[in-house]
Amino acid sequence: MHIAVGGNIGAGKTTLTELLSKHYGWQTHYEDVDTNPYLLDFYDDMQRWAFNLQVYYLNSRFTQIQEIKESEKTIIQDRTIYEDAFIFAPNLHSMGLMTTRDFENYFSLFNLLESFISAPDLLIYLRASVPKLVQNIQKRGREYEESIRIDYLKRLNERYEAWISTYDKGKVLIVDIDENSFHDNPEDFGKIINMIDAELHGLF
Ligand SMILES: Nc1ncnc2c1ncn2[C@@H]1O[C@H](COP(=O)(O)OP(=O)(O)O)[C@@H](O)[C@H]1O
Numbered sequence: 299m300h301i302a303v304g305g306n307i308g309a310g311k312t313t314l315t316e317l318l319s320k321h322y323g324w325q326t327h328y329e330d331v332d333t334n335p336y337l338l339d340f341y342d343d344m345q346r347w348a349f350n351l352q353v354y355y356l357n358s359r360f361t362q363i364q365e366i367k368e369s370e371k372t373i374i375q376d377r378t379i380y381e382d383a384f385i386f387a388p389n390l391h392s393m394g395l396m397t398t399r400d401f402e403n404y405f406s407l408f409n410l411l412e413s414f415i416s417a418p419d420l421l422i423y424l425r426a427s428v429p430k431l432v433q434n435i436q437k438r439g440r441e442y443e444e445s446i447r448i449d450y451l452k453r454l455n456e457r458y459e460a461w462i463s464t465y466d467k468g469k470v471l472i473v474d475i476d477e478n479s480f481h482d483n484p485e486d487f488g489k490i491i492n493m494i495d496a497e498l499h500g501l502f
């Protein structure tokens with residue numbers, strides 16, 4: 299089975315992925331951050347590196363999906379390929395940070411790859427307000443993310459909300475992070491587990 303955790307930068311995907319993997323014994327697939335060859339440069343000059351970063355993520359996320367498909371274990375994936383293609387890439391294009399020919403080239407590659415993949419059986423979407431995202435990003439303290447602007451997070455959040463409101467590729471569970479402090483509150487984490495158990499029940 300394939301479970302995925304989606305949400306904006308700093309929503310708590312990695313933290314929840316870790317906690318759920320410990321709770322259920324699921325295998326984890328994290329996104330490539332520390333060894334990503336473009337991320338640092340991207341935050342330094344988004345216009346120069348937008349296309350390179352998007353192609354890199356497309357490749358790495360597609361590779362992960364192939365591994366998940368071949369595995370017999372239940373895998374929990376930190377972020378989906380859909381978030382790259384329907385949120386980050388079009389946002390960079392609309393901000394004028396990716397040219398139309400690059401975006402169209404990227405998107406036709408995504409369309410081709412999409413015909414080979416299946417959506418996660420369950421997508422857990424972490425919804426968070428921009429102030430909460432800023433708080434979490436600051437708490438995490440990655441130096442290169444200090445350049446992330448409020449406006450960038452706000453635009454991504456708007457795209458996330460539009461995307462999730464029409465998402466119909468599989469089951470979805472929405473967790474409001476402003477209302478649920480699963481990170482340090484066992485009772486709140488228990489609420490998420492109960493919701494997931496109810497969704498998983500329908501999958502077996
Ligand atoms: N629900 C939460 N409450 C408080 N802090 C959180 C919560 N979820 C994550 N954090 C903290 O916020 C930071 C970013 O979380 P992370 O899981 O790396 O987010 P993401 O993977 O979505 O970018 C980390 O320092 C983490 O410890």
Ligand SMILES: Nc1ncnc2c1ncn2[C@H]1C[C@H](O)[C@@H](COP(=O)(O)O)O1
Pocket residue numbers: 305306307308309311312329331337351352355381382383386387443
């Ligand atoms: N597709 C992407 N485009 C631009 N930036 C991206 C993309 N996917 C991930 N990122 C960035 C955002 C963060 O700085 C790091 C890690 O993501 P996180 O949400 O913190 O797990 O990569």
